[in-house]
Amino acid sequence: MSPTPSGRKLGQLEKLPVSELRWVGNRKRGALESMGIYSVLDLLTHYPRRYADRTNAVAIDALVPGAIGVVSATVQRVSLRRLRGHRSIVEVVVDDGTGEMRVTFFNQPWRTKQLVAGREVALFGKVDVYRSAMQMANPVVEIIGSAQARQTRRIVPIYAQSGRAGISSIELARYVTEALARAGEFADPLDEPRRAATGLVSRTEAFHAIHEPETMAETVAARRRLAFDELFRIQVALVMRKRAAAADARGISHDVDARSGVRLVEDFLAALPFALTAAQSRVIGEIRHDLASPEPMHRLLQGDVGAGKTVVALATLLYAVQGGFQGALMVPTEVLAEQHHLAAQAMLRGLEVPDPRRLGGRRPIAIELLTSRTPDSARARLHESLRRGTADILIGTHALITEEVGFASLGAVVIDEQHRFGVDQRAALREKGSAAGAEGHDPDLLVMTATPIPRTAAMTVYGDLDYSVLDELPPGRTPATTRWAVDDTVEAEAWSRVRAEVAAGHQAFVVCPLVTAGSDTVDDDGLAAPGTDEFADADFDDGRLFGAEILNSERRPPRGAVDEQARLLAGELRGLRVGLLHGQLRPADKESVMAAFRRGSLDVLVATTVIEVGVDVPAATVMVVEDADRFGIAQLHQLRGRVGRGADPAWCYLVTGDVTDEAAKRLEALVESNDGFYLAEIDLELRGEGTVLGARQKGRSDLKLASLRRDRDLVDLARDLAGDVVAADPTLAGNPLLADELRIFVGDDEAEYLLRS
Numbered sequence: 001m002s003p004t005p006s007g008r009k010l011g012q013l014e015k016l017p018v019s020e021l022r023w024v025g026n027r028k029r030g031a032l033e034s035m036g037i038y039s040v041l042d043l044l045t046h047y048p049r050r051y052a053d054r055t056n057a058v059a060i061d062a063l064v065p066g067a068i069g070v071v072s073a074t075v076q077r078v079s080l081r082r083l084r085g086h087r088s089i090v091e092v093v094v095d096d097g098t099g100e101m102r103v104t105f106f107n108q109p110w111r112t113k114q115l116v117a118g119r120e121v122a123l124f125g126k127v128d129v130y131r132s133a134m135q136m137a138n139p140v141v142e143i144i145g146s147a148q149a150r151q152t153r154r155i156v157p158i159y160a161q162s163g164r165a166g167i168s169s170i171e172l173a174r175y176v177t178e179a180l181a182r183a184g185e186f187a188d189p190l191d192e193p194r195r196a197a198t199g200l201v202s203r204t205e206a207f208h209a210i211h212e213p214e215t216m217a218e219t220v221a222a223r224r225r226l227a228f229d230e231l232f233r234i235q236v237a238l239v240m241r242k243r244a245a246a247a248d249a250r251g252i253s254h255d256v257d258a259r260s261g262v263r264l265v266e267d268f269l270a271a272l273p274f275a276l277t278a279a280q281s282r283v284i285g286e287i288r289h290d291l292a293s294p295e296p297m298h299r300l301l302q303g304d305v306g307a308g309k310t311v312v313a314l315a316t317l318l319y320a321v322q323g324g325f326q327g328a329l330m331v332p333t334e335v336l337a338e339q340h341h342l343a344a345q346a347m348l349r350g351l352e353v354p355d356p357r358r359l360g361g362r363r364p365i366a367i368e369l370l371t372s373r374t375p376d377s378a379r380a381r382l383h384e385s386l387r388r389g390t391a392d393i394l395i396g397t398h399a400l401i402t403e404e405v406g407f408a409s410l411g412a413v414v415i416d417e418q419h420r421f422g423v424d425q426r427a428a429l430r431e432k433g434s435a436a437g438a439e440g441h442d443p444d445l446l447v448m449t450a451t452p453i454p455r456t457a458a459m460t461v462y463g464d465l466d467y468s469v470l471d472e473l474p475p476g477r478t479p480a481t482t483r484w485a486v487d488d489t490v491e492a493e494a495w496s497r498v499r500a501e502v503a504a505g506h507q508a509f510v511v512c513p514l515v516t517a518g519s520d521t522v523d524d525d526g527l528a529a530p531g532t533d534e535f536a537d538a539d540f541d542d543g544r545l546f547g548a549e550i551l552n553s554e555r556r557p558p559r560g561a562v563d564e565q566a567r568l569l570a571g572e573l574r575g576l577r578v579g580l581l582h583g584q585l586r587p588a589d590k591e592s593v594m595a596a597f598r599r600g601s602l603d604v605l606v607a608t609t610v611i612e613v614g615v616d617v618p619a620a621t622v623m624v625v626e627d628a629d630r631f632g633i634a635q636l637h638q639l640r641g642r643v644g645r646g647a648d649p650a651w652c653y654l655v656t657g658d659v660t661d662e663a664a665k666r667l668e669a670l671v672e673s674n675d676g677f678y679l680a681e682i683d684l685e686l687r688g689e690g691t692v693l694g695a696r697q698k699g700r701s702d703l704k705l706a707s708l709r710r711d712r713d714l715v716d717l718a719r720d721l722a723g724d725v726v727a728a729d730p731t732l733a734g735n736p737l738l739a740d741e742l743r744i745f746v747g748d749d750e751a752e753y754l755l756r757s
Contacts, residue, residue: 007187007204011740013041013179021178023171031165032175040179041744046172047210047226047704048157051219054124054140055155061098063127063134071136072096072144075119080112094121102135111141120144155213176211183207189738198717200225227706228714231460235715235722236738237746238463243730245464246295250441252411254291255323264322264351264365265315271350272311274474280308283468284315290444290466291319291412297444300462302452303470304676305641306477309448310343312470313414316446321353321365321392325411325443329395330429332417334371334587335594335610340416341369341395343616353392370396370405373587401428415447450641451634452676454684456708456715463719471677479674480623480643480650484667486659494624494653495572501621502576502603506648508622510564510606511639513630515582517560558627565606573604581607612638618646628654629663633683636666637676662686685709 018037019029037043058069073094081089090105092115103123105111115121125139159172186203188195195202201209201221209222258266269276276284283301290297303309317327329344331337344367355363368382368391385391389408394400410432432443447465458467473479485491498508565580579602581593590610597605598617605611612635623643628636636654644650654667669682706714725735732739 005187005189005191005737007185008183009187009737009740010041011744013044013183014039014744016040018043018175021175021182023174023178028167028171031167034165035167040183043172043175043179044183044207044211045704046159046176049160050158051213051216052156052158053216055215059098060094060096060101060134063101065127065129065134068126069124071101071123073101073121073123075115075117075121076100077117078112078115080109090115094123099134102130102133103139104130104135104137106138108138114141114143155216155219157211157213173211180208180211187737189735189741194721198228198721200228203229223705224714227703227711228718230703230706231711231714231718232722233738233741233745234460235463235718236726236732237742239719239722239726240730240732242298242464243726245298249296251294251296252291252320252323252325252441252444253294254319254325254411254444256288256292256319258322260323260354262322262354264318264353267351268315268318268348269311272347276311277308277470277472277474279303279470279472280311280474283312283470286466286468287312287316287446288319291316296442297412297446298465299446299468300458300465301446301448301468301470302458303448303450304452304473305450305638306473306645307450307470308474309416309450309470310340311347313416313446313448314344314347316414316444317393317412318348318351320411320444323411325409326386326389326391326407327393327412327414328400328407328410328429328432328443329393329414329416330400331395331397331415333583333610334373334397335581335590335615336416337369337371337395337397338591338594339615341367344393344395348393355390365393366391367393367395370394370399371587372397372399373591374399401432405432407432409441410443411441412444413446415445417449417451450638450676452680454677454680454708456712457680457684459715459719460708478644478647478650480640480652482640482652482654482671482674484628484671485653485655486657490653491655494622494651494655495568497651497653498573498604498622498624499576501651505619506621507597507600507602507617507619508604508624509611509620509639509642510568510604510624510626511611512561512564512606512608512626513558514560515562515584515608517557517563558630561606561608564626568604568606576603577601578604578606581605581610583608583610609635609639611642615642616645617642620645621648621650623650623652624655625653626655628667629656629659633666633669633679633686636670637679640670640674681709 016039017029018024018032018040019026020040021043024032032038032043035046037046054070056069057072058067060071060073063069063071071094073096075092076095077093079091081091083089087107088109090108090111092103092105092111094101094103120143122142122144123136123139125136128135128137157169157173157176159169161167161169161172186207188203190198190200190203201224203225206222206225209218210226213219213222255262256265258264287297287299290299301309301312303312313329317329320327329340331340348365348367351365352362353365354361366385368385370379370382374382382391382394383404383406386394387406387408394405394407399405413429413432415429453461455467483490483493485494498510501508561580561582565578569576569578579593579597581590581597583590585593593602593605594615596602600619609631620643623640625631625636625639631639640652643652652670654670656663656667659667665686666683669679673679708715725738726732729735732742
């Protein structure tokens with residue numbers, strides 16, 4: 001066990017209320033608490049948002065109009081002029097030996113007592129010309145030699161402050177100075193050899209330099225160290241979680257080599273009418289390796305829209321089935337469940353599994369569907385076949401995790417569009433394997449998303465999962481040409497394109513943000529509201545489709561699918577067969593509409609975002625998104641992915657009126673690129689890390705300094721070091737300082753589980 005580092009621990013500062021500081025009375029304590037600053041640790045991690053560099057001293061004879069700088073000089077003369085209305089002007093003349101300068105203060109008569117003749121002062125401000133002479137108006141003033149001199153001739157931290165709470169940046173700096181002085185040296189979980197190897201300064205240097213830097217270079221080194229600490233704590237927790245899950249697991253070593261003679265995966269891949277992409281082959285190989293291991297697989301699969309995740313998912317489930325286990329695929333919506341069920345039946349047709357109860361000892365592979373609208377009679381039969389093991393693959397929605405669903409031997413679980421599900425929902429499906437049979441086991445888990453996540457974000461949010469990526473499209477896929485219809489001319493082009501494509505035998509989607517115009521509620525097909533996933537638009541919150549700022553603005557109300565279908569039937573799409581699909585339709589009606597569109601009985605489908613994921617209609621070549629500025633980048637990219645799924649050219653029109661600058665950047669990015677991974681990086685750049693980390697957060701470990709965009713090297717560094725630390729000391733028994741920090745920053749319950757495991 002290594003010795004505990006000496007110095008002040010963050011855990012000690014976390015237990016000290018901010019009122020322990022000399023300058024913080026009851027009123028200021030309440031004000032600080034309203035800003036989320038309760039403890040001394042909260043105060044020291046309330047970092048400056050920028051700095052004012054006041055070190056650039058300038059001689060008076062070198063001053064340039066418009067420049068900002070510090071002048072050190074001696075007061076020569078002071079005068080006060082009283083004006084009407086209790087106003088006043090104090091005029092001061094200072095001299096630094098190279099020349100004189102006039103300094104003017106408005107409505108500050110007390111300056112006559114502060115700036116007496118002969119006193120040496122430092123002045124920081126902007127230089128202007130007044131009556132042919134250099135002048136500073138209302139500069140920051142410090143008396144040279146004064147114990148209180150802190151705002152000139154130095155780098156001044158500027159903190160986020162609160163006018164409502166009555167706390168200024170200067171006050172915060174004063175509190176921080178006292179806290180640093182009383183804290184002394186900080187205990188450091190990184191010893192000197194590790195700091196030297198990683199090029200990081202000590203924690204003591206970092207805290208002092210971030211708040212009281214001597215040079216701007218110091219702030220860079222300080223920020224790097226403290227940002228690393230934020231990422232390192234997260235990565236340690238993720239590595240420990242992964243090791244703990246593996247230690248507790250009862251895994252399955254699947255028959256991936258088909259030793260039993262059942263070659264479902266091999267036969268499935270051989271029967272495909274197309275060759276796998278190199279990316280698909282690589283990912284299936286990674287999954288095959290995981291499934292052969294006795295440790296349960298925990299893998300995240302990212303694939304851009306149309307990259308062929310369905311083939312990978314089915315191969316994963318078939319590996320389980322060919323060894324005598326069952327597979328389950330859970331998706332967020334009924335429409336998507338039905339789509340996957342139809343695709344699986346078509347792609348797996350002809351495959352057989354052993355069944356000694358059948359004549360000939362074999363039967364067709366059984367693929368079942370379970371959603372909330374599965375009839376009771378069919379549900380009873382399905383439950384019985386699952387328990388007996390005669391249902392091989394179950395595809396469905398949240399209905400899969402209901403209590404009455406039980407498996408004979410669940411061996412593999414695939415969750416599609418995993419960001420639509422909570423951690424508890426994913427765990428509930430995996431536990432169906434642990435509950436199955438007398439020798440319960442943990443099924444292998446593959447979670448998939450077509451909403452690309454930047455690599456650094458994936459390592460930070462899903463760092464306890466192994467990571468695979470499908471980064472190429474199958475041959476024959478045609479990326480859609482995207483047009484931003486910001487005016488009537490391009491919108492008219494969109495409707496002309498729809499008519500032309502329908503005349504050529506193709507189909508089109510029209511997507512609206514609402515079910516009915518004027519509504520502010522989400523569609524109800526099991527999808528979250530647009531923008532509530534990790535990378536969707538921040539305009540949506542609190543279960544409402546639009547935030548209050550949008551609803552109360554002067555922009556025209558967003559269009560609803562019901563009204564838009566009626567408008568188009570009477571207008572631009574008169575004479576075409578236009579269907580309507582949204583989550584508030586009865587289940588039977590939704591199924592009927594979607595089936596009609598798939599078989600070509602409808603030319604155009606007006607829908608809400610219920611068709612956002614998984615819907616595969618190769619004949620659809622045009623997508624028109626109404627009020628496109630109301631959606632986030634990820635959601636628009638998903639919607640666009642519903643067209644261009646065949647070899648024919650495809651188009652996506654993003655229809656908007658006037659938009660905000662941020663919305664314009666999103667739309668321009670979509671016009672520029674069809675690459676979901678590139679768009680994910682743009683999304684992260686525009687929106688920041690907050691919502692990315694929302695899926696992970698349990699404690700207080702916000703990334704206050706670290707940036708998943710700028711600090712990619714630190715993410716890698718933190719991950720590597722976390723792996724080394726946990727490998728050497730899996731429960732951190734020899735590193736109580738780091739263990740204590742996990743309790744503070746990842747939450748007591750999470751830390752207790754990790755450290756106990």
